[in-house]
Amino acid sequence: MSRSYVVQTATLECSCGDSKSSFKVPIEHKIYINDKPQGNIMDHKPNLNIYPFGMCSSRANPAVIANKYRKVPCVPVTMSPWINGKTDVDIDGHPAILNTSKLMCKWCGTISVTKDGQ
Numbered sequence: 721m722s723r724s725y726v727v728q729t730a731t732l733e734c735s736c737g738d739s740k741s742s743f744k745v746p747i748e749h750k751i752y753i754n755d756k757p758q759g760n761i762m763d764h765k766p767n768l769n770i771y772p773f774g775m776c777s778s779r780a781n782p783a784v785i786a787n788k789y790r791k792v793p794c795v796p797v798t799m800s801p802w803i804n805g806k807t808d809v810d811i812d813g814h815p816a817i818l819n820t821s822k823l824m825c826k827w828c829g830t831i832s833v834t835k836d837g838q
Contacts, residue, residue, distance in 0.1 A: 725759075729837040732832065737829065743759065753838055
C-alpha cells in the first residue's frame with residue numbers, strides 16, 4: 721500500500737463499528753493539501769476530530785455488555801494519539817497522519833483510514 725497524507729474529510733472505519741465516519745481537522749494547522757487541512761497525530765479527540773461509527777459491537781464496551789452483547793450506538797473513546805505518524809513531517813508541532821496510521825479506541829476498536837480525503 722502506498723502511503724499518503726490524511727486531510728479533512730478522510731474516511732475512517734473502526735473494527736468494532738458498523739459504518740464509516742469522516743475525519744475533521746482543525747483549520748488552525750495551516751498546512752493544506754488540495755485546499756484541505758492536513759491532520760497530525762494529535763487530531764484524535766472524540767466528536768471534534770473523530771465521529772461515531774454507527775453501532776458498536778465491542779465486547780469490551782460496558783454499554784454492549786449491559787445490553788446483553790447486542791450492538792449499541794458508537795461513542796468513540798480515543799485517548800491516545802494516532803500511531804505511526806510521519807515523524808519527519810511536522811504539522812503544527814506534531815507528526816503528520818498517514819493513510820497507514822492507526823488510532824485505538826478504549827473499547828478495543830482499531831480505527832483506520834480507508835480514504836485519505838485528498
